[in-house]
Amino acid sequence: MTPNAGTAQASPSxxxxxxxxxxxxxxxxxxxLTIAELADAMGVHRSVAYxxxxxxxxxxxxxxxxxGRVQPGPGLAVLARGVSRNLQTAALPExxxxxxxxxxxxxxxxxxxxxxxxxxxxxxxxSGAAVVQHPGSRHPISAGAPGIAIQSxxxxxxxxxxxxxxxxxxxxxxxxxxGYAASHDEVIPGVSSIAVPLRVxxxxxxxxxxxxxxAAQDPDEVAAALTEAARRIEAQLG
Amino acid sequence: MTPNAGTAQASPSxxxxxxxxxxxxxxxxxxxLTIAELADAMGVHRSVAYxxxxxxxxxxxxxxxxxGRVQPGPGLAVLARGVSRNLQTAALPExxxxxxxxxxxxxxxxxxxxxxxxxxxxxxxxSGAAVVQHPGSRHPISAGAPGIAIQSxxxxxxxxxxxxxxxxxxxxxxxxxxGYAASHDEVIPGVSSIAVPLRVxxxxxxxxxxxxxxAAQDPDEVAAALTEAARRIEAQLG
DNA sequence: AACTGTTTGTTCGATTATAGAACACAATTG
DNA sequence: CAATTGTGTTCTATAATCGAACAAACAGTT
Numbered sequence: 440m441t442p443n444a445g446t447a448q449a450s451p452s453x454x455x456x457x458x459x460x461x462x463x464x465x466x467x468x469x470x471x472l473t474i475a476e477l478a479d480a481m482g483v484h485r486s487v488a489y490x491x492x493x494x495x496x497x498x499x500x501x502x503x504x505x506x507g508r509v510q511p512g513p514g515l516a517v518l519a520r521g522v523s524r525n526l527q528t529a530a531l532p533e534x535x536x537x538x539x540x541x542x543x544x545x546x547x548x549x550x551x552x553x554x555x556x557x558x559x560x561x562x563x564x565x566s567g568a569a570v571v572q573h574p575g576s577r578h579p580i581s582a583g584a585p586g587i588a589i590q591s592x593x594x595x596x597x598x599x600x601x602x603x604x605x606x607x608x609x610x611x612x613x614x615x616x617x618g619y620a621a622s623h624d625e626v627i628p629g630v631s632s633i634a635v636p637l638r639v640x641x642x643x644x645x646x647x648x649x650x651x652x653x654a655a656q657d658p659d660e661v662a663a664a665l666t667e668a669a670r671r672i673e674a675q676l677g
Numbered sequence: 678m679t680p681n682a683g684t685a686q687a688s689p690s691x692x693x694x695x696x697x698x699x700x701x702x703x704x705x706x707x708x709x710l711t712i713a714e715l716a717d718a719m720g721v722h723r724s725v726a727y728x729x730x731x732x733x734x735x736x737x738x739x740x741x742x743x744x745g746r747v748q749p750g751p752g753l754a755v756l757a758r759g760v761s762r763n764l765q766t767a768a769l770p771e772x773x774x775x776x777x778x779x780x781x782x783x784x785x786x787x788x789x790x791x792x793x794x795x796x797x798x799x800x801x802x803x804s805g806a807a808v809v810q811h812p813g814s815r816h817p818i819s820a821g822a823p824g825i826a827i828q829s830x831x832x833x834x835x836x837x838x839x840x841x842x843x844x845x846x847x848x849x850x851x852x853x854x855x856g857y858a859a860s861h862d863e864v865i866p867g868v869s870s871i872a873v874p875l876r877v878x879x880x881x882x883x884x885x886x887x888x889x890x891x892a893a894q895d896p897d898e899v900a901a902a903l904t905e906a907a908r909r910i911e912a913q914l915g
Numbered sequence: 916a917a918c919t920g921t922t923t924g925t926t927c928g929a930t931t932a933t934a935g936a937a938c939a940c941a942a943t944t945g
Numbered sequence: 946c947a948a949t950t951g952t953g954t955t956c957t958a959t960a961a962t963c964g965a966a967c968a969a970a971c972a973g974t975t
Contacts, residue, residue, distance in 0.1 A: 451728045452934075454961065458693040459736045466759030471879065475923065484963065489925070490689045498697045499789050504879040507924070511759035513787050513794035513881070519757035520813025521704030521749035528811075531800070539802050549751050551737050556751035562769070564777050564802050573766070574812075575758025641709060641742040643751070691960065692934070713950070725935060727951080745943095745950075 457481060458491050462500060462511065466575075471508035519575075523549060526639055527559050529675045530647070533668040534561040541661060543649040546572045547637065548585040550644045553605050554578060555586050558645075571630055571650050578626050580605060585646040587611050587620035588634035592644050619662035620646075633658060635665045639676045647672070695719060696729050700738060700749065704813075709746035757813075761787060764877055765797050767913045768885070771906040772799040779899060781887040784810045785875065786823040788882045791843055792816060793824050796883075809868055809888050816864050818843060823884040825849050825858035826872035830882050857900035858884075871896060873903045877914045885910070 464480045465472065472480070478488035492509055495501040499514030530547045537545040538561040546560035554577045580586040590598060590611035598607045614620035623631045634648035647669045649661060702718045703710065710718070716726035730747060733739040737752030768785045775783040776799040784798035792815045818824040828836060828849035836845045852858035861869045872886035885907045887899060 452692045452696070452732045454690050454692045454933090455696040455729060455732045456735070458690070458696070459733075459738065462756050463736070466756045468759075469762065473923075474925095485924080486926085486964080487962065490961080491693060494690045494693045495697075497694070498701070500697065502881060506879075508879075511756065511761075513760060513789040513796070515753065515757040515760050516794055516796055516813045517815060518700050518704045518749065518813070519753040520811060521706075522751060522753050523749075524707065535800060535802070551751040556754055558751070558754055562773060564773070573758060575754040575756070577755060641744075641746075643740060689961090711950080722936060723950085724937090724952095728934080 454491065457483065457487075458495060461488070461491055461495065462515070465501065465509060465511050471504055471506075471510040473506075473508050477509060523558060523639075523642055523645075525676055526637075526642055526645065526672070529672045530559055531561070533647075533672055534559060537561075537649060537664060537668055538563040541649055541651075541656060541664060543651040543661075544572055545647075545649045546574075548578075548589075548634075548646050548648060549642075550580065550589045551577075553580050553602070555580050555583075555589060555646065571627055581608055582622075583626040584620040584622040584632035584634035585648045587614050587622065588636045588646040588648065589644050591615040591620055592636040592638060618666060619658075621658055621662075633661050633665060635662065635669050637669050638673060642676075692729065695721065695725075696733055699726070699729055699733065700753070703739065703747060703749050709742055709744075709748040711744075711746050715747060761796060761877075761880055761883075763914055764875075764880055764883065764910075767910045768797055769799070771885075771910055772797060775799075775885075775887060775902060775906055776801040779887055779889075779894060779902060781889040781899075782810055783885075783887045784812075786816075786827075786872075786884050786886060787880075788818065788827045789815075791818050791840070793818050793821075793827060793884065809865055819846055820860075821864040822858040822860040822870035822872035823886045825852050825860065826874045826884040826886065827882050829853040829858055830874040830876060856904060859896055859900075871899050871903065873900065873907050875907050876911060880914075 460481055461477060464477060474488055474492060475485055478485045481488055492501060499512045501509050502512040503509050526547065534545040534547065542563045542565065544560060544562050547558045548555040549558055557572050557574055557576045560572045560574055578586065580589065587608055587610050590608055591614040593601065595607045595612060610620065619633060619635045621633050629652060630650055631654065632648055632650045634646045637645040637647045639645065647665055649665065698719055699715060702715060712726055712730060713723055716723045719726060730739060734741065737750045739747050740750040741747050764785065772783040772785065780801045780803065782798060782800050785796045786793040787796055795810050795812055795814045798810045798812055816824065818827065825846055825848050828846055829852040831839065833845045833850060848858065857871060857873045859871050867890060868888055869892065870886055870888045872884045875883040875885045877883065885903050887903065892899065
């Protein structure tokens, strides 16, 4: 009987893996869960879940409402603060500028295996359009302009070697010599996106992107603004 | 030799606690760390740190740069997405409105033991003033307008019973019947803040606040805008 | 109302799997 | 070459697990 037989991840330390799994389940569930529900979702005994939860609670990674139900805690926000902190601080003013001049939601997404994760978002001042991207939201790397832009930072050869599982989208090659990626109706119906690659030394490949319903500007102009902003961000990060 | 003798937290599951501790250290360190540095900071053997880090890496809670140094990973952003998600989504448009009409940075902070943690922030469009609050930043509950506002949601008696360790600030009583809290030079020299309490059903007590260098408006007017916004947020969350 | 059955939160102790330390070797970097 | 780091061993003490048991809240029934 190998260790970690039942768990999805075959990580060396089971308890840590389970604790993280609990947080993932909680983040995914849009509502507070009882301990029994969470133990069930984790596939462990209630007592096991209970002990894990208490540890997480000690670190404020998890809080409990009046009914005893558990939900993600403020400690997670503190930990997330450190994620690409340099990139976040450098990108924020540029995102604000982009959002307001283009009247589009602007955001930075970073590459994470077969997904890309939205890090920071800024909505335009006159937010007639609803927010479509939230920090922490994920999309497949193969769907949407940000993912294509990230792919386009690599030649096809290198990409294939780097991540064998994920095909290199043909649009990436196109985006590579054009300098930006565009998508329509891919992630969210009716929503389009334009993105440019963003490379920071020592950090994951990322993308600078905007989303919009109907473009008031020429895509090339938008892309030019994005490229300019990306250049400034990269320059600031040395 | 009792278990968990050396660790700060006496949590039931040591490994999970250490894994979280590693993330906390990484979030606090403003730069990537080598495994040896991190193991040293954790006070454990390198091999121990190594196994923990590999587990964290499996979940994208931690990534490694080219030199093998570790830093917080995108998975944390995903987990943090779930923290008071309802509050975040409900507050965001109101924060944008406040930031732009008052030309101040607006944010929501939630109570976490002896601290309050900034959740969402929105900077004004013309961000002449630098960002002073970032999501995930923490301050003592006893310092600054947000903390006082959170205290002011409770009568002094109840507060003392709730958190024996932390004194009830006299300003909280004042803020309680005035409806808002104000602070100057407390957290950051030269920066002032105005905050109102924010209560959401099933969630932690929180505060809606703005920070500014020099106020162009009357504090009472600012507070009125905050109160209005808080009322709308609370109404939306039912 | 009292009684009973059910569900949930919590605790406890014995068993066993698991983490931890030390060692060794490869791969790097200066 | 030396020093640091990545990676894998092995073995034993320890910490996590499991299951059961206790406590408390709640619903239904007589």
